[in-house]
Amino acid sequence: MELDAMPTSFKVVIPQFGPAETLEIVEAELAAPADNEVQVEGMFASINPIDVKTRAGLGWAAQSNKDNLPWTPGYDLVGKVLAVGDSVSGFSIGDHVVGFIGFPLEAGAYAQRLNVVSQELLKVPNSITFEAAAALPLAGLTAMQAVQKASIEPGQSVLILGGAGGVGHIAVQLAVATGADVYTTCGATNLDYMATLGATAINYHVAPASQQLQGIDVLIDLIGGDVALDAMKCLKSGSRVITIPTITADKIKAEAENIGVTAEGMLVEPNTEQLTTLLNMVGDGSLKIDIQTVFSMADVVKAHQQVETGHTRGKVLLDLSH
Ligand SMILES: NC(=O)c1ccc[n+]([C@@H]2O[C@H](COP(=O)([O-])OP(=O)(O)OC[C@H]3O[C@@H](n4cnc5c(N)ncnc54)[C@H](OP(=O)(O)O)[C@@H]3O)[C@@H](O)[C@H]2O)c1
Numbered sequence: 001m002e003l004d005a006m007p008t009s010f011k012v013v014i015p016q017f018g019p020a021e022t023l024e025i026v027e028a029e030l031a032a033p034a035d036n037e038v039q040v041e042g043m044f045a046s047i048n049p050i051d052v053k054t055r056a057g058l059g060w061a062a063q064s065n066k067d068n069l070p071w072t073p074g075y076d077l078v079g080k081v082l083a084v085g086d087s088v089s090g091f092s093i094g095d096h097v098v099g100f101i102g103f104p105l106e107a108g109a110y111a112q113r114l115n116v117v118s119q120e121l122l123k124v125p126n127s128i129t130f131e132a133a134a135a136l137p138l139a140g141l142t143a144m145q146a147v148q149k150a151s152i153e154p155g156q157s158v159l160i161l162g163g164a165g166g167v168g169h170i171a172v173q174l175a176v177a178t179g180a181d182v183y184t185t186c187g188a189t190n191l192d193y194m195a196t197l198g199a200t201a202i203n204y205h206v207a208p209a210s211q212q213l214q215g216i217d218v219l220i221d222l223i224g225g226d227v228a229l230d231a232m233k234c235l236k237s238g239s240r241v242i243t244i245p246t247i248t249a250d251k252i253k254a255e256a257e258n259i260g261v262t263a264e265g266m267l268v269e270p271n272t273e274q275l276t277t278l279l280n281m282v283g284d285g286s287l288k289i290d291i292q293t294v295f296s297m298a299d300v301v302k303a304h305q306q307v308e309t310g311h312t313r314g315k316v317l318l319d320l321s322h
Contacts, residue, residue, distance in 0.1 A: 006031070009113035012300050012318075013070035017057030020304035025297065026070070030113055035087040037115040040079035040097060042320035044134035044294070045109040047307045048075065048166065055304060059247060064105055074109025077101050077116065078124060078134040079320070088118040096130065097121040098279070100137035100270045110300065112320050122272055127283030135166070135289045135315040140278040142268040143170035146242050147178065149266060150218045154179030159213060161231055162222035163199055164190035166315045167244065169290055170278075171220055172199045177286070183216070185209055185223075185231075190313060197288070210234055224248035235261050242266060290314025296322050 009030045012023055033039040051073040054061040065071050081095040091097065099121040102108050124133045146167070152158055152175060163172045163184030175182045176198035184199040194201035202212050210233035217239050221228040224245030232241065232255055241263035243252040249265030256263030281287035294317045295303035306316050 007113060009111055010297070011072045011108075011111035011114070012074075012297065013072050014055050015070045017055065017062060017066075017069075020052075020055070020301045020308065023055065023300050023304060024070075025300070030115065033083055033085040033088075033115040035085040036117055036119070037085045038081055038088055038091050038097065038118045038121060039083040039113065039115050040077065040121075041082050042077060042079045042109065042112050042114060043096075043130055044078045045074040045111075045318045045320060046076040046134050046138070046166075047303050047316045047318060048138050049307060050075075050138075051107075052304050052307050061104060061107075072108045072110055074107050074111070074318075075100055075103050076134055076137040076139075077109035077114075078130045079114075082113065085118070091118060091121065091123075096124040098124050098133040098137065098275070100141060100275060103138070103270055104267070110297065110318060110320070112297070119272075120270065122276060122279065125279050125283050128279055131291055131294065131317055132282050132289040133279060134317055135291055136170075136278050136282065137275055138268060139166040139315060140170050141271060141274055142167045142244060142266075143174055144274050144278060145266060145268055145271075146171055146220050146244060147174040149264060150175075150220060150240060150242050152178040152180045152218055155181070156217040157181045157183065157215060158218045158220065159209065159216045159231060159234055160184045160199070160220045160222065161209070161227060162186070163194050163197075163201070164313050165222060166312065168222050169193075169197060169314050170287065171222070172197045173287055175199075175220070180218070183213055185227075187311065193290075193313065218242075220244070221252065224252065228252050229255055232256065232259060232261065235259075237261070240264075292316055294319050298322060 182199040185204040209231040221243040
């Protein structure tokens with residue numbers, strides 16, 4: 001391991017819960033990596049809705065971290081290895097790595113330099129851009145785990161609410177790959193985009209999903225709340241719901257019981273095998289990643305405001321180099 005004594009790193013912190021403008025960039029010393037850690041120069045992080053909700057003080061991650069501020073958000077990291085701990089094998093200085101890091105409580109990816117447990121990292125394959133790799137961990141694993149949980153059979157009809165977002169655009173492609181007929185809801189500007197991914201798109205501004213679709217076998221809900229409750233009216237009996245937003249999961253499960261369908265919530269789990277599969281799918285062209293905007297770290301407030309609109313297509317990234 002080779003490192004200067006105690007380097008410093010710029011990182012974004014949530015000093016207290018509040019609007020996007022509360023985010024601050026601070027400089028802090030960084031210890032040498034522990035035996036099982038790799039020190040990484042951050043290149044890209046992605047912004048997920050959970051980062052934004054936590055910053056606002058909402059949801060389970062905010063609840064768990066309320067006594068732990070200032071706290072650096074970010075679970076999706078791509079960077080370059082600067083140093084490796086003494087017991088780490090498989091990584092060398094200069095390797096480009098990607099990881100779903102510190103989930104759920106530590107996070108920390110919005111940083112120019114950080115120490116990461118080596119088991120959370122993979123090398124970025126040469127066949128994929130650093131930006132696409134950074135977009136994948138949390139959103140890609142959520143999409144893959146949701147589609148697997150849904151046990152979709154070829155020929156079944158699947159409705160995905162919110163198909164144009166970070167999780168949605170990946171879930172649509174994975175569901176199409178199962179051989180299902182995939183329907184998805186989006187606004188007018190995303191109708192054509194959804195068609196390019198192989199889904200039949202429904203404009204939710206024209207009428208609620210329940211007035212446009214019937215006889216659905218599987219609902220993958222990425223929106224939650226009243227939108228999901230309405231979409232449950234599209235289901236045939238015996239169908240399944242996978243509801244992803246944790247805040248309204250109990251409400252959706254209660255309604256499922258009322259109408260005689262099964263519903264499950266889920267919390268994404270780190271899984272390096274699945275992440276490897278996703279990276280390879282992007283590399284061989286069978287999965288397309290859409291990146292709406294890359295903001296510089298200095299513009300982290302704007303990046304949070306964009307995700308907070310709830311209308312991002314694909315993913316928003318932070319360029320950690322400036
Ligand atoms: N449980 C877990 O482990 C887990 C993991 C990941 C994400 N999540 C949650 O899952 C949700 C989706 O995450 P994400 O990263 O995909 O969010 P996102 O990228 O912010 O989603 C944005 C998309 O939502 C669409 N949208 C907004 N309102 C809609 C509506 N009423 N009907 C249909 N589409 C609508 C927008 O499309 P238009 O612009 O066309 O409206 C936009 O493309 C979030 O609540 C997130 O916190 C949970």
